[in-house]
Amino acid sequence: MKPILKGKRIILRKPQMKDSTSWFQEIRKIPKYKKHAKTKEQAKETIKELIKEWNAKKKFNYTILFDKKLIGKITIKEIDEKNKQAECGYWISPDFQRQGFAYEALHLILKEAFKKLNRIYFYCREENRASQKLLEKIGAKKEGILRESLIEHNKKTNQFIYSILKKEWK
Numbered sequence: 001m002k003p004i005l006k007g008k009r010i011i012l013r014k015p016q017m018k019d020s021t022s023w024f025q026e027i028r029k030i031p032k033y034k035k036h037a038k039t040k041e042q043a044k045e046t047i048k049e050l051i052k053e054w055n056a057k058k059k060f061n062y063t064i065l066f067d068k069k070l071i072g073k074i075t076i077k078e079i080d081e082k083n084k085q086a087e088c089g090y091w092i093s094p095d096f097q098r099q100g101f102a103y104e105a106l107h108l109i110l111k112e113a114f115k116k117l118n119r120i121y122f123y124c125r126e127e128n129r130a131s132q133k134l135l136e137k138i139g140a141k142k143e144g145i146l147r148e149s150l151i152e153h154n155k156k157t158n159q160f161i162y163s164i165l166k167k168e169w170k
């Protein structure tokens, strides 16, 4: 995957250590992701790890930049070269949601991923209507439900699995 993908309003780029401060500030605004950045030090370690994974070509974790500001992230991971598939995940800072940024980021990353891959899939909590609608808008299909596939704070949660195939992508 290319280290920089340029869209109309946003840029997706490989993480850099200087991202850790804004990563810390923005991810903490999403309550369920707060645990991923308890301290500034933990955020630094996360960015370090993301750069390492990128360099190992295991996981491509793009920071989403708007007006030079980090507003979220979008990732291609679990790359399965034999079956030409990978998983995608994302978040957008609440301050920048509902402005089409996730849609634009998904568009950019799918365009790049489909140069080599055939199937991109997404896990999505059953109650996450925003993410489901986003995936439906981009043209992904719901494949089914993964019953009680997540346990968070002792609560068993169902997830949906969505996917989009290269031939469905335009």
Ligand SMILES: CC(C)(COP(=O)(O)OP(=O)(O)OC[C@H]1O[C@@H](n2cnc3c(N)ncnc32)[C@H](O)[C@@H]1OP(=O)(O)O)[C@@H](O)C(=O)NCCC(=O)NCCS
Pocket (backbone or CB within 6 Å): 030, 090, 091, 092, 093, 096, 097, 098, 099, 100, 101, 102, 103, 104, 123, 124, 125, 128, 129, 130, 131, 133, 134, 135, 137
């Ligand atoms: C899901 C998420 C990434 C959407 O990001 P976003 O930038 O706000 O999404 P967009 O503005 O690009 O919206 C695209 C479409 O998604 C749907 N959508 C987005 N937010 C929505 C909401 N809160 N409620 C209902 N539909 C929503 C709409 O269909 C929207 O299209 P429309 O504006 O034409 O109606 C964002 O809400 C988020 O980061 N949530 C927390 C983290 C998360 O849940 N990540 C996904 C894990 S599976």
